[in-house]
Amino acid sequence: MHSLPCIILRGGTSRGPFLRLDHLPKDDDGRREVLRKVMGSGHVLQIDGLGGGNSLTSKIALIAPPSHPEADVDYLFAQVDVEGDQVDFSPNCGNMLAAVGPYAIETGMVEAKDQVTHLRIHNLNTRTLIDCQVPTPGGRVAYQGDTQISGVPGAGNAIKLGFLGAVGAKTGKLLPSGQVINVIDGIEVTCLDSATPVILIEAASLGWQGNETPAEMDANLEAMARLEKIRLKAGELMGMGDVRGSVLPKPVILSAPRTDTGTLCTRYFVPHRCHGALAVTGAITLAVATSVPGTLANRIALAAGTITADSLTQHVQLEHPAGFLDVEVEHENTDPMTPSRVSLLRTARKIMSGEVFIDLPDSVVMPPRT
Numbered sequence: 001m002h003s004l005p006c007i008i009l010r011g012g013t014s015r016g017p018f019l020r021l022d023h024l025p026k027d028d029d030g031r032r033e034v035l036r037k038v039m040g041s042g043h044v045l046q047i048d049g050l051g052g053g054n055s056l057t058s059k060i061a062l063i064a065p066p067s068h069p070e071a072d073v074d075y076l077f078a079q080v081d082v083e084g085d086q087v088d089f090s091p092n093c094g095n096m097l098a099a100v101g102p103y104a105i106e107t108g109m110v111e112a113k114d115q116v117t118h119l120r121i122h123n124l125n126t127r128t129l130i131d132c133q134v135p136t137p138g139g140r141v142a143y144q145g146d147t148q149i150s151g152v153p154g155a156g157n158a159i160k161l162g163f164l165g166a167v168g169a170k171t172g173k174l175l176p177s178g179q180v181i182n183v184i185d186g187i188e189v190t191c192l193d194s195a196t197p198v199i200l201i202e203a204a205s206l207g208w209q210g211n212e213t214p215a216e217m218d219a220n221l222e223a224m225a226r227l228e229k230i231r232l233k234a235g236e237l238m239g240m241g242d243v244r245g246s247v248l249p250k251p252v253i254l255s256a257p258r259t260d261t262g263t264l265c266t267r268y269f270v271p272h273r274c275h276g277a278l279a280v281t282g283a284i285t286l287a288v289a290t291s292v293p294g295t296l297a298n299r300i301a302l303a304a305g306t307i308t309a310d311s312l313t314q315h316v317q318l319e320h321p322a323g324f325l326d327v328e329v330e331h332e333n334t335d336p337m338t339p340s341r342v343s344l345l346r347t348a349r350k351i352m353s354g355e356v357f358i359d360l361p362d363s364v365v366m367p368p369r370t
Helices: 028-040 101-104 214-219 221-237 282-292 296-304
Strands: 001-013 014-020 058-064 075-081 115-123 127-137 157-165 182-184 188-194 196-200 250-255 264-268 315-320 323-331 339-345 348-358
Touching: 001 028, 001 101, 014 028, 014 075, 014 348, 028 348, 058 315, 075 101, 075 214, 101 115, 101 127, 101 282, 101 296, 127 250, 188 221, 188 282, 196 221, 196 282, 196 296, 214 221, 214 348, 250 282, 250 296, 264 282, 264 296, 282 296, 282 315, 282 339, 296 339
Parallel strands: 014 058, 075 115, 196 250, 264 315
Antiparallel strands: 001 014, 001 348, 058 075, 115 127, 127 157, 157 339, 182 188, 188 196, 250 264, 315 323, 323 339
């Protein structure tokens, strides 16, 4: 029986264990086996581990000292399949990211300052940098506050995240297909990569209104099958190859907003189920897309009158099944293709600190604990 020091934290609308990367095997196969055991994957309830039987609670954050000269800490995200055996290191998770700063401070990896601790996180999944501001009055992380985010009960202290240079996080290009609009299976799509690669699709083109519940969307098997067909073709157009074994790119269904303050109504897929809220990385990509002329996000928002054609979008409010998410976009030299910083607020909460125990086969070599 092996054990690993573990802190379980909620970050944004996700929750999962935070582990030290140097406590895991150096090879990816060994790491995947450890993470499957930690979460109890292979069972619908993940009954033998820490997972919650849902993609939003089957996530792991792996933290390490910085490997980037401008960073204070490294963060590697792992999406762990609930019933299968897949552990995907390709995406980032901006919700779990919200708890990276608190974890680093709680464990002494980053020294807390009085009032607010500023740190820079290096995301190993996308090789991008994120500025993070954590409330630390008296030199301690303060989780309680009055900031509310959709999809989380109660309120918490605001943690500000600023994504730097997120354009082309996985593909190296904002428009990896080379086009603002592609036609796949007779449907117009926008393939765009900012904080994460996505395929934007207008709801009506798949027979949806766009404001259906996640359960209603998941139940439309014909539309879901067509959505996956589009995703696979889009992966090829984006230079990502065969994406059947990857959670990327993520499909996003768009329609006009249903509220007076919303910019777009969104439904985000992960990728074979509709997300109960909206991923932070997806929100960042959508916010950037509203400023890029000709994208489906830009076209729908213009038609709805929620943005104007003669100015870059600075504030974007994205409606999702659990409420809304506000995003601020800053551009270099008023160029819509070069967003310099995309910022938003999240909250986090420490839930448990201790050891997680796992059984491992002899083939998995664990590093010595120091």
